[in-house]
Amino acid sequence: MTDWTRRQIGGLAGGALLAVAAPHIVRGRGRAKVVVIGGGIGGATVARYLGDMKSIDVTLLEPNSTHVTCFFSNLYLAGLRSLASLSFGLETLAEDHGITIIRDSAVAIDSGGKAVELRGGTKLPYDRLVVAPGIAFKFGEIEGYDEAAAKIMPHAWIAGPQSELLRRQLESMEDGGVFVIAAPPNPFRCPPAPYERASLVAYYFKQFKPKSKILIVDAKDQFSGQELFQDAWSRHYPGMIEWLPSHFTGAIKAVDVAARSVVTEGETFRAAVTNFIPAQKAGLIGEKAGLTDASGWCPVDPVTFESTLQPGIHVVGDSIIGGDMPKSAFSANSQAKACAFAIAASLTGSPQFPPHLFNSCYTFLAPDDAFTNALTFAPEGGRIKTVKMFISKVGESAEVRRRTAHHAMGWYSAFTADVFGGGS
Amino acid sequence: MKRQRAAPIVSRAKGLAAEIRWLLSISLSAILLFPESSAPADVSQGAQIAATCASCHDPTGGGQAIPPIASLDEQAIVKAMLAFRASESPSHVMHAVALSLSDDELAATARYLADRASAGRQP
Structure with a gap:
């Protein structure tokens, strides 16, 4: 299987069908190679x-041995989950899904x-490259906030x-x-995570430091989710959380790490x-x-997730721009599946269908009070457009919210198994 | 047999027949291309859409809170999805998913999931 040659292909009837169905193989170059940069949600x-298609050699580049999910990390901040329970190795991808994992970083891409x-100097050839680098921070935009300041005033993002x-x-903060x-x-x-963070830290404060403010x-x-959050803050944490919009403060201009202050x-x-x-970015x-592009994000084709700037390179996850999909783990996972099928179609001639793109997020207001949204998307005019959007409503019963929080736990377990393998 | 049962439910027998013909042609391509033991995973339309299900439903049928779908038969899946399509309650997540699928896509997905369950395979 690994060494399809011209002779073998030529020996089969229906060469025209094969030429359409498997352009890479017909060229007689053996199995196609895909390199994926980044072992986060999109890349994994x-x-x-x-890897599951078994017809493509897949190499995943990731310097870290463990991925800690950003989603649910606000539960960790509130003392409701351990960080270990949010941490996933890539071993199962290697063992059960046939992926070669290289613990290294990409330092340059030769697209031509x-x-x-790799950082170690090795060069990895590819037929298609997937780049899933997640986010970086615009350090230096706010006076006084740089990587050193992040060690005093953490972003935890x-x-x-x-x-x-x-x-x-x-x-260690005093009440x-x-x-x-x-x-x-x-x-x-x-997008809802800063406000979920406020909610769950308020839950922690309410128990252990009730005089504190956020x-x-x-x-x-x-x-x-503004209406849902503000409703929950008044129900669960009255007087504890204050939200200051940009028009009220003029937004943040600087931080003073030594004085532990934020200047608007x-x-x-x-x-x-x-x-x-x-x-x-x-x-x-x-x-x-x-x-x-000039926005600092990566524009892509909304069907294949191939870069519109660099042919042969696909980008998925938080680093893309060009449509309505929020930067979420669910979006990254949905884009990644569409991208995988598009790459397979290109390299092996497998069929390609219009992608079904989804996002659904569970957001906690308290441990037993969560809301959810569900959005569907479709490519339109070179961009990803929202087709339908549904979201939980203010005034839902406590039972509905408890059930949503319960669903969130089940979703986390199934979703991380889908991404990192295991349980499937 | 299952295919014959599903078609009237979604009233798209003609589309399904075309799809079956198409799937057969793809299967033939697969046999020609991958004659040895490491057969590729199913990349039919049903399989591609069903990949979306795995973002929330544990494909082994485990999981505690999100209802399992791994052991449902084709008719049960179609019936449930049509109910989800008709109403935002009890799950707006499933309502959104059901609305996004055409009848043909729904039939293909249900068929894939049910076939996989009956074959006792994992995705």
Whole structure:
């Protein structure tokens, strides 16, 4: 199977059919090679689904041995889940799905020569490349906030050590302290998450530090799920959370790490703990490889997720732009499946159908109060357009919300098995 | 047999027949291309859409909160999806998914899931 040659293909009847069905194989180059950069949700999903096709050699590049999911990491901050329960290795992808895992980073992409250069110097050839680098931060946009400042005022927007740092700070904060969340401008990873974070930290404060306050200093004037959040804050945490829209504060201009303060146009907020979530852009390899446009994100074809700037390179997940899909794990997983089938169609001649793109997110307001949304998308005019959108409503019964929170737990388990293998 | 039962439910027998013909042609391509033991995974339209189901439903039929779908037969899947399509309650997630599928797509997906269940295979 690994060495399809011209002789074997020529020996079969129906050469025309084969030429259409498997262009790569007919060229006599053996199995097609796909390299995937990034073992997060988008990258792992593409790798898994391509690996399961058993006709393509798939190599996944990921420097970290474990992926910690950003989704549900707010439950960790509230002391409701361990970080270990949110951590996934890539071993199952290798063992059960036939993927070669290389623990290294890509430092350069030679799109003309179709090869990826690794930090260790190795060059990996590919027929198709998938880049799934997630997000990077626009350090330097806000005076005083850089990578060093993130060690004092954590962003905790890439789960792992940053989440642990923020959790430690919240645990050591005295009762009566002020916790500031600086919420970023659009577009950013997981639109409801800063407000879910406020909700779940408030849940923690309510039990252990009830005199404490949470200030959300926002770069925006409205936010995802606003009505649902504000309803929940008044029900569960009256007087504890204050949301300050951009038009009210003039948005954040600077941070003073030494003074532990956040400076807006009109006011300076001194905080016991600050969670500064910076403005975001595509992961750095995207920019290096010429995959980003002036927005800082990667434009893609909405059917195949092939870059519109670099042919032969596909991009999925939070680093893409060009449509209505929010930057969420579910979106990344949905895009990755469409991308995997499109790549298979291109390399092996398998059939391709219009993609079905979905997003559904579970958001916690309290441990037993969660809401959900469901969106469907379709390609239209070169962009991804929302077709239908449904969301939980204010005023739903406590029983409905409890059931949604219960569903969220089941979803997490099935979803992470879908992405990282195992349980399937 | 299952295909014959499903077609009237979605009233698209003609579309299904065309799809079956098409699937057969794809199967033939697969036999020609992959004659050895490492047969590729199913990449039919039903399989591609069913990949979406796996984002929430544990394909082994496990899982606690999200109802399992791995052991449902074709008719049960179609019936449930038509009910989800008709009403936002009890699940707006499934309502959105059901609305996004044409009758042909729904039939293909149900057939794929049911065939996989009856074959006792994993995806």
